[in-house]
Amino acid sequence: MTTSSDFIAEAARICTRAAAGDLEARILHTPEGSELAALAQAINRLLDVSDAYVRESAAAMEHCARGEYHRPILLRGLSGAYRHAAGTINDAALKMKSDAETIARFEVERAAVARRVAETTESVMASAEHLRTTTGAIRTHVGTTRQLATEVAGAGDQVSHNVQAVAAACHQLSACTSEITRRTRESAELTNGAVGEAHKARTAVSDLGEATRKIGSVVDIIGKIARQTNLLALNATIEAARAGEHGKSFAVVAAEVKNLSRETAQATERITGQIDAMQGAAHNVVTVIGGIGESIQRMDQTATAIATSVSEQASATEEIARRIADVSQATKSISGKMAEVAQASQALEETAVGLTTAADRLGDNASALKHETAALKSGSAAPVAVARAA
Amino acid sequence: MAHPKISPTGRERTFGDDELIVSKTDLRGAITYANDVFCRVSGYAEAELLGQPHNLIRHPDMPACVFQVLWDTLHAGQEIFAYVVNQARNGDHYWVFAHVTCSRDPAGNVVGYHSNRRVPYADALPKVQALYAELRAIERSHPDRRAGMQAARAVLDERLQRLGISYSQFVFSLSEHTRLGAAA
Numbered sequence: 001m002t003t004s005s006d007f008i009a010e011a012a013r014i015c016t017r018a019a020a021g022d023l024e025a026r027i028l029h030t031p032e033g034s035e036l037a038a039l040a041q042a043i044n045r046l047l048d049v050s051d052a053y054v055r056e057s058a059a060a061m062e063h064c065a066r067g068e069y070h071r072p073i074l075l076r077g078l079s080g081a082y083r084h085a086a087g088t089i090n091d092a093a094l095k096m097k098s099d100a101e102t103i104a105r106f107e108v109e110r111a112a113v114a115r116r117v118a119e120t121t122e123s124v125m126a127s128a129e130h131l132r133t134t135t136g137a138i139r140t141h142v143g144t145t146r147q148l149a150t151e152v153a154g155a156g157d158q159v160s161h162n163v164q165a166v167a168a169a170c171h172q173l174s175a176c177t178s179e180i181t182r183r184t185r186e187s188a189e190l191t192n193g194a195v196g197e198a199h200k201a202r203t204a205v206s207d208l209g210e211a212t213r214k215i216g217s218v219v220d221i222i223g224k225i226a227r228q229t230n231l232l233a234l235n236a237t238i239e240a241a242r243a244g245e246h247g248k249s250f251a252v253v254a255a256e257v258k259n260l261s262r263e264t265a266q267a268t269e270r271i272t273g274q275i276d277a278m279q280g281a282a283h284n285v286v287t288v289i290g291g292i293g294e295s296i297q298r299m300d301q302t303a304t305a306i307a308t309s310v311s312e313q314a315s316a317t318e319e320i321a322r323r324i325a326d327v328s329q330a331t332k333s334i335s336g337k338m339a340e341v342a343q344a345s346q347a348l349e350e351t352a353v354g355l356t357t358a359a360d361r362l363g364d365n366a367s368a369l370k371h372e373t374a375a376l377k378s379g380s381a382a383p384v385a386v387a388r389a390a
Numbered sequence: 391m392a393h394p395k396i397s398p399t400g401r402e403r404t405f406g407d408d409e410l411i412v413s414k415t416d417l418r419g420a421i422t423y424a425n426d427v428f429c430r431v432s433g434y435a436e437a438e439l440l441g442q443p444h445n446l447i448r449h450p451d452m453p454a455c456v457f458q459v460l461w462d463t464l465h466a467g468q469e470i471f472a473y474v475v476n477q478a479r480n481g482d483h484y485w486v487f488a489h490v491t492c493s494r495d496p497a498g499n500v501v502g503y504h505s506n507r508r509v510p511y512a513d514a515l516p517k518v519q520a521l522y523a524e525l526r527a528i529e530r531s532h533p534d535r536r537a538g539m540q541a542a543r544a545v546l547d548e549r550l551q552r553l554g555i556s557y558s559q560f561v562f563s564l565s566e567h568t569r570l571g572a573a574a
Contacts, residue, residue, distance in 0.1 A: 021496075024414065024493050024501070024502070024504075026414070026423045026425075028423065028436070028440065029436070029437070029440075030436070041425075041426045044425055044426070045425065045426070048410055048412040048425055048506075049410065051412070051504065051506075052410055052412070052506045055469075055489075055491050055504065055506070056489070056506075059469045059491065068559075070558070070559045070562045070563070070569070071558065071562055072568070072569070074487075074489070074508060074568065076407055076408075076487075076508045076509060076511075076567075077407075077408060077409065077410040077506065077508045077509075079408055
């Protein structure tokens with residue numbers, strides 16, 4: 001740089017370049033100790049501080065744009081408006097740092113919330129699936145229960161019907177038993193009558209034997225009389241013979257008497273024979289009547305045993321009838337309850353259907369929520385980008 | 391380009407809190423601009439600096455691996471901050487908090503590099519000096535310069551990895567004053 005006009009022209013070019021934004025421009029090779037040198041230094045210092053400010057502020061903002069906040073504009077070496085402007089930018093950077101930290105904190109919280117929501121959603125989905133499965137199982141079981149209840153109610157009706165038939169049969173049986181008891185009682189009365197009659201018959205036969213024995217005594221007397229009559233006739237004959245002719249007619253009478261006594265003796269012998277036969281017959285009759293009496297006794301015993309059995313049977317039948325009545329009552333109750341069970345099952349089945357629908361909807365909602373949460377989880381860059389842009 | 395070896399004097403130079411040491415280089419690292427503060431603090435005239443490699447002012451206490459990180463970062467198109475001790479023309483040293491960025495043309499192409507250097511934050515320096523001493527010791531323990539640099543770099547990277555932060559975050563964490571909300 002040889003002349004002052006050359007220098008001034010060079011300084012003007014440098015300043016023009018700088019004004020156009022070329023902060024590389026500097027005045028070089030200035031002569032020392034001259035006024036021009038002071039001017040050159042002053043221009044260069046102006047350019048240096050402008051250059052420093054531009055580089056510093058740009059670099060500081062570049063760091064902020066990258067989310068790095070450790071690099072402020074260094075105020076040392078800057079003065080006045082440069083220093084003030086740098087301070088303002090640093091304050092803004094500080095605010096950006098604080099905002100970024102807040103956003104980062106929110107981001108962490110949001111991520112945690114998103115994670116928890118995702119976990120909960122997964123859990124809800126699993127629960128919904130489980131609920132759906134369980135509800136399906138309930139529906140199956142309830143359907144089976146309702147069917148079984150209906151079948152049981154039907155079976156109960158059948159049982160009730162059968163029990164009624166049994167009760168009717170028991171009633172009939174009871175009636176029959178009463179008839180048997182009545183007949184048995186009649187039979188016992190008849191038997192007792194027969195026993196009395198047999199006893200009377202035996203007494204009568206004994207009386208007959210006694211009468212016969214008395215007849216025998218009378219016959220013996222008659223026979224004795226006949227024998228004495230015969231002796232008297234014999235004696236009369238002898239006497240008649242002694243009397244001769246005058247005794248002849250008496251002899252005839254005596255012979256007649258003798259014939260009568262002989263016939264009488266013969267008759268009494270036959271009677272005695274008859275009486276013996278009668279007594280034998282009466283004895284036989286007594287024996288037979290005794291046998292009859294024993295038979296009747298055994299019949300009576302049998303009839304009594306039958307009556308006892310029939311009585312027991314009647315008690316048993318009554319017990320059966322009572323039990324059957326209980327069974328009938330219980331069966332009716334069961335049938336009623338089963339009808340209620342069937343009804344309740346139906347209601348439960350309808351509820352289970354509703355529950356399945358709810359579980360489906362819950363699962364769908366959880367899936368939708370999972371989708372939304374996935375977006376929430378992956379959407380972390382958005383707020384930060386916005387913050388940076390701000 | 392070979393330079394005459396300068397021996398450190400152990401004397402420290404300083405500059406004003408409101409001042410910026412500014413320099414620009416081309417893509418190869420040759421100085422294309424040095425402001426008046428640079429010239430004053432380094433003790434070089436503008437004419438002595440222009441066209442020279444920027445490591446002209448490198449101090450022997452600086453670990454090579456830190457400059458490796460610096461160039462790796464710049465080549466990735468990113469800015470970098472680093473505490474650096476530089477050596478003045480006479481062997482004095484001065485600590486700076488350097489901010490190095492790419493310079494781009496209107497099309498966005500990197501056309502060179504730009505460095506603003508501030509007075510370093512005092513509360514960071516003891517930590518930085520301790521770390522650099524450790525890294526430098528590792529580098530010096532290796533006969534091969536490149537192997538030493540790699541070993542020190544590995545230690546640095548391992549430490550950052552253990553802390554779970556980037557190099558940039560690490561540098562800003564060294565001072566209370568370079569945290570957002572407390573920038574000075």
